[in-house]
Amino acid sequence: MSDTTVQLEVFRYRPDNDGPTFQSYEVPYHDDWVVLDALNYVKNYIDGSLSFRWSCRMGVCGSCGMQVNGEPALTCAVFLRDHMPGPIRVEPLVNFPVERDLVVDSNGFMEKLDHVKPYLVREDETDDLDAEYLQTPIQLDRYKQFSMCINCMLCYAACPVIGRVDEFIGPAALALAQRYNLDSRDQGKQMRQDVIFQNEGIWECTFVGECSEVCPKHVDPAGAIQQAKLEGAYDYYKRLLTPWARRS
Amino acid sequence: MNEIPHDVLIIGAGGAGLRAAMAVVEANPDLSIGLVSKVYPMRSHTVSAEGGMAAVIKSNDAREHHIYDTISGSDWLADQDAVEIFVDEAPRELIQLEHWGCPWSREDSGHVAVRPFGGMQIERTWYAADKTGFHVLHALFQTSLQFSQITRYDEYFATTLLTAYGRCQGCVALELRTGELHVLRANAVIICTGGFGRVFPFTTNGSIKTGDGLALAYRAGVALKDMEFVQYHPTGLPGTGILITEASRGEGGILLNNQGRRYLQDYDLGEPLDVHDPRHPQNRAMELGPRDRLSQAFMHEQAAGRTFDGEYGDYVQLDVRHLGEDRINTRIPFVRELASNYAGIDPVAEPIPVRPVVHYTMGGIDTDVHGATPLPGLYAAGECACVSINGANRLGSNSLTELVVFGARAGRHAAAAVARQQLSDGPEIDRQVAAERDRVAELRARPAGGERVAVIRDGLTTAMEAGAGIFRDEDSLSACCATLRELEERVARISLDDSSPVYNTELISALEIDGMVDIAQALAHAALDRTESRGSHQRTDYAARDDANYLKHSMAYRTDGDPRIEYKDVVITRWPPAERVYGSTADKDGMPST
Numbered sequence: 001m002s003d004t005t006v007q008l009e010v011f012r013y014r015p016d017n018d019g020p021t022f023q024s025y026e027v028p029y030h031d032d033w034v035v036l037d038a039l040n041y042v043k044n045y046i047d048g049s050l051s052f053r054w055s056c057r058m059g060v061c062g063s064c065g066m067q068v069n070g071e072p073a074l075t076c077a078v079f080l081r082d083h084m085p086g087p088i089r090v091e092p093l094v095n096f097p098v099e100r101d102l103v104v105d106s107n108g109f110m111e112k113l114d115h116v117k118p119y120l121v122r123e124d125e126t127d128d129l130d131a132e133y134l135q136t137p138i139q140l141d142r143y144k145q146f147s148m149c150i151n152c153m154l155c156y157a158a159c160p161v162i163g164r165v166d167e168f169i170g171p172a173a174l175a176l177a178q179r180y181n182l183d184s185r186d187q188g189k190q191m192r193q194d195v196i197f198q199n200e201g202i203w204e205c206t207f208v209g210e211c212s213e214v215c216p217k218h219v220d221p222a223g224a225i226q227q228a229k230l231e232g233a234y235d236y237y238k239r240l241l242t243p244w245a246r247r248s
Numbered sequence: 249m250n251e252i253p254h255d256v257l258i259i260g261a262g263g264a265g266l267r268a269a270m271a272v273v274e275a276n277p278d279l280s281i282g283l284v285s286k287v288y289p290m291r292s293h294t295v296s297a298e299g300g301m302a303a304v305i306k307s308n309d310a311r312e313h314h315i316y317d318t319i320s321g322s323d324w325l326a327d328q329d330a331v332e333i334f335v336d337e338a339p340r341e342l343i344q345l346e347h348w349g350c351p352w353s354r355e356d357s358g359h360v361a362v363r364p365f366g367g368m369q370i371e372r373t374w375y376a377a378d379k380t381g382f383h384v385l386h387a388l389f390q391t392s393l394q395f396s397q398i399t400r401y402d403e404y405f406a407t408t409l410l411t412a413y414g415r416c417q418g419c420v421a422l423e424l425r426t427g428e429l430h431v432l433r434a435n436a437v438i439i440c441t442g443g444f445g446r447v448f449p450f451t452t453n454g455s456i457k458t459g460d461g462l463a464l465a466y467r468a469g470v471a472l473k474d475m476e477f478v479q480y481h482p483t484g485l486p487g488t489g490i491l492i493t494e495a496s497r498g499e500g501g502i503l504l505n506n507q508g509r510r511y512l513q514d515y516d517l518g519e520p521l522d523v524h525d526p527r528h529p530q531n532r533a534m535e536l537g538p539r540d541r542l543s544q545a546f547m548h549e550q551a552a553g554r555t556f557d558g559e560y561g562d563y564v565q566l567d568v569r570h571l572g573e574d575r576i577n578t579r580i581p582f583v584r585e586l587a588s589n590y591a592g593i594d595p596v597a598e599p600i601p602v603r604p605v606v607h608y609t610m611g612g613i614d615t616d617v618h619g620a621t622p623l624p625g626l627y628a629a630g631e632c633a634c635v636s637i638n639g640a641n642r643l644g645s646n647s648l649t650e651l652v653v654f655g656a657r658a659g660r661h662a663a664a665a666v667a668r669q670q671l672s673d674g675p676e677i678d679r680q681v682a683a684e685r686d687r688v689a690e691l692r693a694r695p696a697g698g699e700r701v702a703v704i705r706d707g708l709t710t711a712m713e714a715g716a717g718i719f720r721d722e723d724s725l726s727a728c729c730a731t732l733r734e735l736e737e738r739v740a741r742i743s744l745d746d747s748s749p750v751y752n753t754e755l756i757s758a759l760e761i762d763g764m765v766d767i768a769q770a771l772a773h774a775a776l777d778r779t780e781s782r783g784s785h786q787r788t789d790y791a792a793r794d795d796a797n798y799l800k801h802s803m804a805y806r807t808d809g810d811p812r813i814e815y816k817d818v819v820i821t822r823w824p825p826a827e828r829v830y831g832s833t834a835d836k837d838g839m840p841s842t
Binding site for chain 1: 287288290291292293295296340343344346347348349351352353354355356357358359360379382383386390391393394402425454455456487488490491582585586589590700701702744745746747748749750751752753754
């Protein structure tokens with residue numbers, strides 16, 4: 001335990017009130033506190049009106065993404081000690097509309113996930129539940145990394161294209177599409193490619209790789225996008241130009 | 249006020265809620281489903297489950313073994329008809345998850361792999377590395393997106409159930425984004441809101457696990473069953489309470505006291521084998537004993553001064569170093585990630601400090617094997633429900649399976665029931681809606697300077713740990729009950745700093761704590777009245793199991809005063825109560841050897 005404190009500069013905004021401001025809070029400093037602990041201290045004991053999302057505080061629910069000193073991060077995984085002596089500036093994730101304080105509007109993100117049809121598509125007539133579909137560890141490895149996304153939206157905050165092209169389906173959703181495209185059990189790749197390659201923005205993604213830099217789960221969405229472009233564009237245009245050629 | 253009709257309303261969109269929603273679609277694609285959740289579905293706490301899901305699929309296993317493990321693990325408090333259904337339906341439900349894209353870890357042959365788990369005599373735990381709950385939740389959520397019958401109400405907090413003509417007919421829900429109250433009507437409501445570990449201070453549970461659904465049902469007159477049974481997981485990180493999965497022991501990890509001794513051998517859990525012995529780890533023995541026994545062993549070691557001192561309390565060591573870096577990375581990568589990030593420990597090089605931590609609540613809303621509660625039209629499934637398959641102690645890897653088996657059953661049963669019902673209208677519903685609007689308005693209008701939500705919450709959790717922790721007695725529980733009664737009065741004086749209608753998370757917390765104090769009283773009174781020790785409920789003043797008087801479920805009913813505790817017989821089919829035997833004195837079937 002320690003007697004020192006650290007100053008948080010927190011973005012405040014209420015739509016039913018005046019425009020955004022920053023508010024400073026002095027909170028106790030602990031070596032093993034993360035930024036989320038400090039925010040909870042504020043909410044619990046200083047100012048109950050501060051709003052933010054959080055739940056698991058172990059980096060898997062994806063709720064608590066914010067900008068910490070200008071960088072998108074999970075606040076449950078950023079230690080105060082790495083930003084001392086402060087002050088530490090906490091803002092809502094950029095590239096999203098702000099609802100209130102540190103809470104952003106996630107509905108657009110949710111629609112983008114939905115858009116890529118993120119589920120196994122099968123041509124089987126019936127679903128026989130007596131046996132599993134076989135999949136070897138090698139086949140699993142092909143998509144495993146892209147299945148690790150926790151939907152924390154940090155990659156959207158980091159993405160330079162989203163900042164300019166709202167409709168861009170974005171890194172997490174494209175990685176998710178690729179996760180299913182690469183799954184040996186799936187037969188829906190063509191359907192997803194149609195969605196992906198008609199989307200505004202994918203051609204503007206220039207492998208800057210900011211999305212992969214900030215990803216707390218090392219999903220590497222930039223890699224997924226490049227992969228999808230390389231292998232997908234060929235299939236997609238071939239099919240457009242030769243509609244009689246069926247996928248084998 | 250907006251009134252929105254559906255056929256089936258599901259409150260809670262974690263593993264159980266999502267499975268229930270898809271079961272309704274499967275049963276009758278013409279039904280409309282409203283899926284209400286206070287968080288986006290993929291934030292639900294199912295996401296944090298790590299180790300795996302139990303189901304009999306391998307040729308060396310059999311249903312009888314899984315049934316016996318579950319019943320003996322429950323200290324014979326599980327209903328045996330429910331356990332039989334659970335075990336029988338588990339394999340198809342897990343294959344269903346596989347067909348919905350869950351990335352199960354595999355054998356080279358392409359078949360799903362299984363690992364050993366605590367209290368299980370044969371390895372039958374399916375896993376997706378050590379992020380099983382995460383993968384299961386995301387697979388369910390993503391799969392659910394294709395069904396247009398499901399309308400989601402993300403970030404809506406259900407504040408009360410609506411009942412008329414003896415039937416549950418919907419709920420009132422607060423939309424976080426606007427602060428508006430909505431009336432959601434349906435002929436069947438399925439509560440899938442998870443457990444209530446957050447009534448304790450030190451828990452693996454996320455902040456959302458406040459038992460909201462239990463409070464809804466309890467206030468609608470439904471009993472809360474077996475509330476006194478709270479599972480402490482033996483291996484949480486001190487300070488944060490972050491879970492270090494039992495899979496770490498299933499893969500061969502060992503527990504050491506401050507003498508470097510594998511102390512579990514001193515607690516009737518068998519003899520240790522060398523970690524390099526090919527027979528290590530032994531099923532149903534030592535580190536693969538049941539969670540209640542392991543957590544209790546820690547308490548004895550602590551009392552004997554054989555634990556380590558730490559800033560966040562005493563701890564023992566979980567050592568996985570002998571597994572080697574490769575195995576740690578492929579089988580338990582999340583353990584390495586969590587220990588590194590949150591404890592500054594690399595498990596490849598150092599033992600992990602661990603201590604018992606509140607993890608799971610066996611008790612919950614009283615349901616039958618269809619997920620139906622005694623209130624017509626109301627169902628419950630998952631951790632918020634008590635069927636009961638877990639009895640006095642749940643076995644690791646049975647809870648995720650319970651979500652899908654009983655989520656699906658509740659969904660199917662609700663779908664069949666609504667097809668036969670007409671939605672009843674009535675002034676009674678209007679009256680309840682108006683009363684709920686007044687209740688929320690009154691809370692928001694209270695003048696400043698009242699009680700703080702967080703202070704009440706601190707009082708609650710402190711009282712629960714002191715009075716109703718791993719070991720309890722009449723004095724500690726009586727004191728706990730008295731404190732909870734005071735807190736109930738103080739809850740009525742909570743006032744809010746936040747006056748905004750938009751994302752007023754302080755208001756949500758106030759509504760949550762109101763329910764938490766209620767259900768905590770059910771827990772404390774049920775624990776006070778059960779004068780025996782069974783599974784996770786250990787009374788130092790009544791140390792023995794008492795089948796003559798307490799082979800029964802406690803049933804807590806809400807009254808104007810203290811909860812009323814009644815009892816209901818446990819269903820015994822083919823497995824009469826016996827001694828729980830673990831370790832080398834048990835034969836291969838887990839039965840006591842003679």
